[in-house]
Amino acid sequence: xxxxxxxxxxxxxKSGTSVKIECRSLDFQATTMFWYRQFPKxxxxxxxxxxxxxxxTYEQGVEKDKFLINHASLxxxxxxxxxxxxxxxxxxxxxxxxxxxGETGELFFGExxxxxxx
Amino acid sequence: GQNIDQxxxxxxxxxxxxxxxxxxxxxxxxxxxxxxxxxxxxPTFLSYNVLDGLEEKGRFSSFLSRSKGYSYLLLKELQMKxxxxxxxxxxxxxxQLIWGAGTKLIIKP
Numbered sequence: 001x002x003x004x005x006x007x008x009x010x011x012x013x014k015s016g017t018s019v020k021i022e023c024r025s026l027d028f029q030a031t032t033m034f035w036y037r038q039f040p041k042x043x044x045x046x047x048x049x050x051x052x053x054x055x056x057t058y059e060q061g062v063e064k065d066k067f068l069i070n071h072a073s074l075x076x077x078x079x080x081x082x083x084x085x086x087x088x089x090x091x092x093x094x095x096x097x098x099x100x101x102g103e104t105g106e107l108f109f110g111e112x113x114x115x116x117x118x
Numbered sequence: 119g120q121n122i123d124q125x126x127x128x129x130x131x132x133x134x135x136x137x138x139x140x141x142x143x144x145x146x147x148x149x150x151x152x153x154x155x156x157x158x159x160x161p162t163f164l165s166y167n168v169l170d171g172l173e174e175k176g177r178f179s180s181f182l183s184r185s186k187g188y189s190y191l192l193l194k195e196l197q198m199k200x201x202x203x204x205x206x207x208x209x210x211x212x213x214q215l216i217w218g219a220g221t222k223l224i225i226k227p
Contacts, residue, residue, distance in 0.1 A: 046217075104149050104166065108163075110160060114158070
């Protein structure tokens, strides 16, 4: 199956700093990538849909100025958590569909990035 | 509103069979997915159903009833490595996935 890689796996930062998380599709071109966050023992929550070459589409309640998404190429999307605070500590996961599989294709997930803000 | 319900936690014995149920209410429907998620890891795909009936894939099977808004994941010959959370997700009219909170499956020897 398709491979999505995410980096870094773990990151610890001080409150007020910014953190960038990268998501790459390794063997296919992803025009669309999805960013999720997951708190312990809770479901995946879609934060935004990242579109190559255009602005991301944010879900209701997600601050677009705080969670900056850039999808500069067909294989790379980045999520930057700006001015991070302890409440931003969470598991962030990106995913993408193989475009050949269409809208009903399975999602391939990155490994996830666990962010801890001190 | 859109909603997915599945049990929070289930316990089963190694070698046994377990059925994890999922009910959904969505605006439109374009299929139902099951994913497995081990603690601290990203989800991995298990199955996709869009037509009524049972889809079998090795030890795992998934069933769908569109008229009842109901699906289940059946795991046979349980192994310790099957201990994980199982996420049910329904695809709505916009092909957006609506995720359940996940069912934590605990396998005992």
